[in-house]
Amino acid sequence: MAHPALHGRIVIATHNSGKLVEMRDLLTPFGLEAVSAGELNLPEPEETGLTFMENAAIKALAAAKATGLPAIADDSGLCVAALGGEPGIYSARWAGPDKDFTRAMRQIEELLQAKGALSPAQRQAWFISALTVAWPDGQLAEVEGRVDGQLVWPPRGNMGFGYDAMFLPEGETRTFGELTREEKHGLPPLGRGLSHRARAFIALVDQVLQ
Numbered sequence: 001m002a003h004p005a006l007h008g009r010i011v012i013a014t015h016n017s018g019k020l021v022e023m024r025d026l027l028t029p030f031g032l033e034a035v036s037a038g039e040l041n042l043p044e045p046e047e048t049g050l051t052f053m054e055n056a057a058i059k060a061l062a063a064a065k066a067t068g069l070p071a072i073a074d075d076s077g078l079c080v081a082a083l084g085g086e087p088g089i090y091s092a093r094w095a096g097p098d099k100d101f102t103r104a105m106r107q108i109e110e111l112l113q114a115k116g117a118l119s120p121a122q123r124q125a126w127f128i129s130a131l132t133v134a135w136p137d138g139q140l141a142e143v144e145g146r147v148d149g150q151l152v153w154p155p156r157g158n159m160g161f162g163y164d165a166m167f168l169p170e171g172e173t174r175t176f177g178e179l180t181r182e183e184k185h186g187l188p189p190l191g192r193g194l195s196h197r198a199r200a201f202i203a204l205v206d207q208v209l210q
């Protein structure tokens with residue numbers, strides 16, 4: 001289905017400051033005026049979906065309907081193979097109400113150690129980003145991006161946010177916490193998209209941003 005082209009103002013429907021800077025970076029080349037859900041004092045909708053895609057749609061639609069503007073939302077998370085894909089869509093909740101990702105990373109590490117998962121092959125993980133653009137009339141453009149890697153311990157680097165410091169993307173020697181934002185995006189001419197979010201964004205460009 002063809003979607004309306006995006007121009008002018010767009011709401012970035014996130015309350016996560018780490019995501020917000022990344023999404024702003026990714027949108028900048030397209031000349032859109034991005035305003036965040038936080039700047040507009042939009043409430044955080046309850047994420048009742050059972051998939052990344054469902055939750056991204058809930059957030060994007062809520063923001064589009066509340067503002068009358070197109071809105072983009074990201075629902076993302078870290079999936080750990082040895083933990084059956086957890087924390088997955090519950091990645092934010094594992095950090096608790098005070099959003100303590102040091103604790104969330106330690107919890108993952110403790111679970112891996114309890115399983116004896118010490119070799120790289122036993123520590124496979126991937127990040128998913130579902131990006132949804134919603135228009136006030138209910139139209140949706142939906143894409144997903146993924147990056148595979150392995151979990152290291154102790155965490156390395158203090159760039160990025162969330163679980164970045166324990167995630168070593170495939171083919172790299174530095175964790176996401178040791179990469180600059182530009183390197184983590186890995187967009188041309190640096191690469192063809194490295195992070196889950198940048199990869200999803202490239203797919204979105206084809207649909208609505210060219």
Ligand code: ITT
Nearest residue numbers: 014015016074075076077078091092161162163164
């Ligand atoms: P919004 O819903 O307001 O966007 P949130 O933090 O609640 O913010 P999610 O429900 O999508 O967002 O939770 C995803 C969590 O997964 C997020 O809190 C991060 O800690 C983690 N995460 C997602 N992308 C990440 C990335 O690129 N690097 C590190 N951690 C990431």
